[in-house]
Amino acid sequence: MSIDFLYPDYxxxxxxxxxxxxxxxxxxxxxxxxSYDEGLGMMVADDSKCVNCHRCVSLCPTRALKIVKTDHTFKENSNWRGDTIAEIYRQAGTGGVLLSSMGNPREFPVYWDKLLINASQVTNPSIDPLREPMETRVFLGKKPDGIERSADGRIIPNLSPQIELAVPVMFSAMSYGSISYNAHASLARAAESLGICYNTG
Known part of the structure; x- marks a missing residue:
């Protein structure tokens, strides 16, 4: 019998x-x-389904509910933390990588803020006279499996529609309402000026 039980997080x-x-x-x-248990005559809860959204806590008219983080732990060592072990169990049981919205609950460092960019090497053409010009354009779209030629040896242009970006950067999609109209307009103008893409989600 496989061991697939994970103690609920909440x-x-x-x-x-x-x-x-x-x-x-x-x-x-x-x-x-x-759910309501007819046999017991009381409300019961399945902790394994709780995602700690607190909707029930907020709407309970008698303030009878609260959600707490479980104090259940794994035997840990310097190589394997409890949350790492639990994630491996979940991925093995589901066959997929777990994703979550609204950011990551773990304290992962933000590597982008620690990158040092040498401006003389990323301008095009390069400010540094020892550097060669760089090609920063990127084409997004389906690519053919191979090159096809006509009887006279010319390449047959059968590419599907491509999106050309001047640099490999795209503004993340943000829906109307999440940011203001003026913010959308500013992002659109910036994308047009930079030769990149932008969408509203």
């Missing part, structure tokens, strides 16, 4: 003295964490 704590079994938490939870 636990739903319900104050039985305050809970009136109104089922608001069950109706509002999109992950189906809460």
């Amino acid at each position: 636990e739903v704590v319900r104050n039985r003295d305050r809970c009136i079994a109104c089922k608001v938490c069950a109706r509002q939870c999109s992950n189906e964490v809460h």
